Amino acid sequence: MTERRVRVRLRRRWVALAAVVPALLLAACVQVPFSGPVQPGGEVEGNIDAEFDFLPSGPAEGASQEEILAGFLAATTASQNNYRIARQYLAEDAQQVWNPYAGTLVRSREGIVARVDDSTLSYTAAVSAEVDGLGRYSSAGESPQELAPFRFVEEEGEWRIAELQDGILISQQAFPSAFSQHSAYYYDPAFQNLVPDLRWFPTRAEVASRIVRAVLEAPTSWLEGAVVSAVPEGAALAAPVTVTGGVAQVDLTDEVLLIDDAQRRALKRQLEASLRNVSNVASVQLTVDQNPVQVTDGPLGLDVPPQVDARLLVRTEESFGFVGASGVEPLGLLSERVLDLQATAVTLGPSGTLAAALTDAGVWSVRTGEAPAALLDARAGLIAPSVDGYSFLWTTTASGAGGIRATELNGTIHAVEAPIAEGDRVVSIDVSRDDARMLLLLDGGSGPRLVVAAIIRDVQSNVPVRLGRFEELPIVGGTPIDAAWVDEVRVAALVSDVDGALAQLLEIGGRSRSLGRPADAVQLVGGNGGAEGLRALTVDGVVLEPRGSGWQSTGARAVFLGIQQ
Structure with a gap:
């Protein structure tokens, strides 16, 4: 193999690891659709450590090159003991240098194996997603790719893989069991909220250490400008994270000793939030050279994720408030004013x-x-507003005329720059509960667009200045109706096609799936409890909730549903 062919670009190097996934592996995995039309399915499970192990077998005596390759690929779904079983398929020297954690490619369907020469195989496959070495997931194109070849040698009469590149490739069917999702947390610049950055790591490969290493690095690029970290510059993980009695010992380099106690407290909280879904981790002990670093108690008791009132907020013909056992419970003067104004949409702030x-x-x-109630934006053609934890009211017109505004309660208007394409119609805007991200549903010339963007604020005043670059989410085609935050890392969109309304669940930095068809739905709002907390409103005023792969009436009726930020 030539030097040039070995040093192919990263995507080609990763995919060189995956030629065939045997039928046994496919039969053992849950089938999860990631391409083609969206179909109703079960709940997307998030933030869960898998509690089972997939243990593939090692190489069989007398196996052919093709069989060795197939066995190796099956074994890369098992990360236990630093991919011990997968390494058995490698030649002795390759076992020492192969780094399976450099990145992962997820293939959408079977590839084609071709022989290059007596000791080399090549592979062509379609890759649907990538996960980089820090756990960042991104969608990829579906077109077939010719992948880098790899070479075999005989050791003691048995074929073994002698040349391969770092990383692994697995099928999308195997991905949910081989990887688990976790959030690396950062702060907003005011250190008022924790902001998640969804990551994916092999389920049995020192997950706690990999999460910490991710937190010590910069966030995903689209979040830059909206988040900061309590990690001191230059700090690194000095030893693998150990967990004893529910306490994760995070041994860092001595930069931690140079920061003040407030920053150490924020760092400890940042790591605890990031490790909260790792089995048996309840708290974090910072150490340097294995010696405990003292961190005093402080006020950084932030909700992760932020919660809202569990009750449904509605406007009925007679009232506005939360749905309770005895009817709608009003919010005092606020409800009276909403009724007096004859409001058609309301977003309730976190307070x-x-x-x-x-x-x-x-x-x-x-x-x-x-x-008294105050008119803060009188432009024609406004859509439903949003509000954030800093008491800014967010408004824009459907046409985008006049741009996005963030207005203070005293009437001071701040224009917020946003990369909305000319000709895009704005359907909905929603500020996340951490006040650091914006969800926008747009209707463009080529169809609906669902995007998230970082909210960049003035560091001193927290005044919104601009939205960062748009991170596109893979929404289905049709006419966009509404979108909502489901939880801190998932959103939902409502789109109408020839068969009616279709709801879709999308992970920010992950996968997507259908939530079924809430018949005649015209509005969608989130609550608590993930997808189960979603509610849809029909054109006839019936409130629906998701049940299995469908939607059923809750028994409540409303003129519109209130949004809780």
Whole structure:
């Protein structure tokens, strides 16, 4: 094999690891659709450590090159003991240098194996997704790719793989059991909220250490400018993370000793949030050279993820408030003002004392106290507003005329730059509960677009300045209706096609699937509890909830559903 062919680009190097996944592996895995039309399915499981092991067999005596390759690929789904079984398929020298953690490619269907010469095989496959060495997932194209070849040698009369490149490739059917998802957390610049960055790691490969290494690095690029880290510059993990009695010992380099106690407290909280879904981890002990670093208690008790009132917020013909056992429970003067304004859409802020209300006249701030409702944006063609934890009301028109505004309660308007393409119609905007991200549903010339973007704020005043680059999410085609935050790393979109309304669940930095068809739905809102907390409103005012692969009536009726930020 020539030097040039060995040093192919990263994608080709990773895919060189995967030629064939045997029928046994395919039969053992749950079939999860990642290409073609979206079909109804079960709940996307998130933030869960798999509690079972897949143990493939080692190489059989007398196996051919093709059989060795197939066995190796099956074994790369088992990361136990540093991919011990997979390494048995490699020549002795290759076992020492192969790094399976450099990255992962996920193939969407079977590839084609071809022989290059007596000791070399090549492979062509379609790759649907990539996971880099820090666990960042990204979708990839479906077109066939000719992948880098790899070479075999005989050792003691048996074929073994002698040349291969770092990383692994597995089927999309095997991916959910071979990898688990976790969030690496960062702070907003004010250190008021923890912001998640979804990552994927092999389920049995020192997950805690890999999460910590991810946190010590920069966030995914589209979040830059909206998040910061408590990690001191230059800090690194000095030893693998160990867990004893529920305490994860994170041994870092001595940069940690140079920061003050407030930053160490923030760092400890950042790591605890990031490790919270690792089995048996309840807290973190920072150490340097295995010696404990003292961190005093402080006020950084942030909710992860942030929660809202579990009750449904609705506007009925007679009232506005939370649905309770005895009917709709109003929010005092705020509810009275919403009714007086004849609002057509309301977003309730995290404090529960401030709301943004849309009426025929424009968007109003509505509060529970003595302050009267105030008209803050009177532009024509406004869509449903959003509100954030800093009491900015977010507004824009469907046409995009006048751009996105973030308005203070005193009426001060701040124009927010956003990379909305000319001709795109804005269907919905929703600020995340961590105040660091914006979800936008757009209707463009080529169809619907669902995007998330970082909210870049002035560091001193927290005034929103601009949205970062748009991170596209793979929404289905049709006419966009509505979108909502499901939880801190998942969103949902409602689109209408020839068969009616279709709801879709999408992970930000992960996979997507259908949530079925809520018949005649015109609005979608999130709550708590993931996808089970979603509610849809039909054109006839019936409130629906997801049940299995379908939607059923909750028994409640509404004019519109209130959004809880």
